[in-house]
Structures are given as C-alpha cells and as structure tokens.
Amino acid sequence: MKNPTLSNYWLSPHSPEWYRQISKNGNAYIYPWQSTIDSPIAENIFDQLVCLHTKDKVALDFGCGEGRFTKKYALYAKQMIGADSSTQFIQTAMKTKPDNTSFIVAHSKHVLPFKRAFFDIAIIRKGPTSIYHHLPLYVKEGGLILGLHPGENEGKELSNWFPKLFPNNQHNIPIQQHLTKIFTKAPFRKFEIHPYHTIEYLHSPLDLIHYRCFGQKKEIYEVVSSDIREITNIFKKHQTVKGLPITYERYITIVHV
Structure with missing residues (x-):
C-alpha cells in the first residue's frame, strides 16, 4: 500500500494550497464521504449554541468557507459578516445571501478589514485558530467567541490499520x-x-478513500484508489455492522472578551 504523502502532488492539509484545491472541487467545504456518527454530535451542539447567542447580534463568521452555515446563523443575527481567505469560497457565498449578510476575503495572518470593537460575537466553525489572537480588537468588551475545532485524535485507529495510507504523525500538539x-x-x-x-462509522472502503483524499488533487485519488483491493480487505477485517469505527473528536470553545 502506498503512502500518498510521499507524492509530489500531496497537499498539506489546512495549507493555503489545500484550501484552494477544496474551493476548486465544487466550490464548497463539504465532506465527500458517507458515514454515521454516534451521539453526541459536537457540530449539532455547536450550531444550536451559535443560533442561541447570535440572536439580534452583530456577528462575524471567520473561516466561513462557501457560507453555508453563515447563512443559517444569519437567520438569527442582526448583522452577519462571513470572512474566508479563499476568494473562490467567497465568490460562491455571494451568489445567494440574506439581506443582513455580507462576505469578504480576509486572512488571519494579514491585516483584517474590520472596525475595532464592531462585533458582539465571533464564530470559528473549524476555522483557523490563529484568528483568536486578533479577535480582542474586533469583538466588543463583554462579547463572545464560539469555536469548533477537530481534535488531534481524529481517526487515530487508521494509522494502526493502514500504516502506509495513514502514517502516524507524532508531532501533533494536543x-x-x-x-x-x-x-x-x-x-x-x-x-x-x-x-x-x-465514534464515526465509515460506510465503505470508497468512503475511506474519500476520507483520506479530502482536499487533494485527482492524482492523489488515483494513487490511493490503486490499492482498493488491499484497502477493502483491511476494511472488512475491522468493520462492524455500522461500518469502520474511528474516533470522532471535537472541541467547543466558549471565550468571553
């Protein structure tokens, strides 16, 4: 079985190139694999929390992608601004949007185009943690920041079952x-x-391939798919009636400014 990270086509996950590739693949940050997740599902809890706290507030959704959740939150907010570093994502988001919502291109490591103390609340739904450093300037005193972030143990079993396909990364900081x-x-x-x-249950070997190749170029899909027979054999060895069980880990942050 091949190690896709050794390919010249491999893009480091969450790098600017990786996000650009995702925006090319349908212009939406949507997971391409099928799976079932046991409760509690942190995403659902987070969305309920955001909708509760954005009611009648001026809100920032940083790392908004194509704006799918920004528009959902905007139903409750007084004013909503979605920001993302991907121009393609923002262009997609602007095609349809509520009257109280605007979208702008912004990068957490560059100068941010916001007025100081303008927002009542900031939302980071799987967006960059580097934005936290800046938000005290732009969220009002007494305001709130809500974040949702994947954990370092996400899918940790896969490096044991598929050691070449998912080489273990010993450098992850908790x-x-x-x-x-x-x-x-x-x-x-x-x-x-x-x-x-x-626990998240991947439904099929093809879903495992999509899981591994998320955000990658088609050449990586081709490299990984060439090992479908071996992947299928290992998948069947470890699957349950629900699918292949892997760790599903999220952190919800509640920060008071």
Whole structure:
C-alpha cells in the first residue's frame, strides 16, 4: 500500500494550497464521504449554541468557507459578516445571501478589514485558530467567541490499520493544550474548552478513500484508489455492522472578551 504523502502532488492539509484545491472541487467545504456518527454530535451542539447567542447580534463568521452555515446563523443575527481567505469560497457565498449578510476575503495572518470593537460575537466553525489572537480588537468588551475545532485524535485507529495510507504523525500538539496557550496569552476574561469524543462509522472502503483524499488533487485519488483491493480487505477485517469505527473528536470553545 502506498503512502500518498510521499507524492509530489500531496497537499498539506489546512495549507493555503489545500484550501484552494477544496474551493476548486465544487466550490464548497463539504465532506465527500458517507458515514454515521454516534451521539453526541459536537457540530449539532455547536450550531444550536451559535443560533442561541447570535440572536439580534452583530456577528462575524471567520473561516466561513462557501457560507453555508453563515447563512443559517444569519437567520438569527442582526448583522452577519462571513470572512474566508479563499476568494473562490467567497465568490460562491455571494451568489445567494440574506439581506443582513455580507462576505469578504480576509486572512488571519494579514491585516483584517474590520472596525475595532464592531462585533458582539465571533464564530470559528473549524476555522483557523490563529484568528483568536486578533479577535480582542474586533469583538466588543463583554462579547463572545464560539469555536469548533477537530481534535488531534481524529481517526487515530487508521494509522494502526493502514500504516502506509495513514502514517502516524507524532508531532501533533494536543488541541486543548494549543488552545489553552492561545487563550492565556490573549486578553480574554475567561474561557471554556469542552471536549466531545464519540465514534464515526465509515460506510465503505470508497468512503475511506474519500476520507483520506479530502482536499487533494485527482492524482492523489488515483494513487490511493490503486490499492482498493488491499484497502477493502483491511476494511472488512475491522468493520462492524455500522461500518469502520474511528474516533470522532471535537472541541467547543466558549471565550468571553
């Protein structure tokens, strides 16, 4: 079985090139694999929390992608601004949008085009953690920041079952430790980090391939798909009636400015 990260076509996940590739593949940040997730599902909890706290507020959704969730949250907000570093994502988001919503291109590592103390609340739904450093300037005193972030143990079983396809990364910093370091350095009043651990069941070997190749070029799909027979054999060995069980880990952050 081949290691796709050794290919010249491999894009480092969450790099600018990786996000650009996702925006080319249908112009939407949508997972291409089929799976079932046991409760509690952190995404659902987070969305309920955001809708509750954005009611009649001026809100920022940073790392908004194509704006699918921004538009959902905008139903409750007084004013909503979605921001993303991908021009293609923002162009897609602007095709249809509520009257109280606008979208702009912005990068967390560049100068941000926002007025100081303009927002009541900021939302980071799987967006870059680097934006936390800037938000004390743009979220009002007494305001709120809500974040949802994948954990470092996501799919940890796969490196044991498919060691070449999912080479183990020993350099991952625990996300809770990473976030705590950010929050203690920034001038926040207080913060909470809530971990959610459950199981995701990938439905088929093809879904496993989509899982591994998310955000990659077609050449990577071709490299990985060439091992479909071996992948299928290992998949069947470890699957349950629900599918292949892997760790599903998320962190929800509640930060008070």
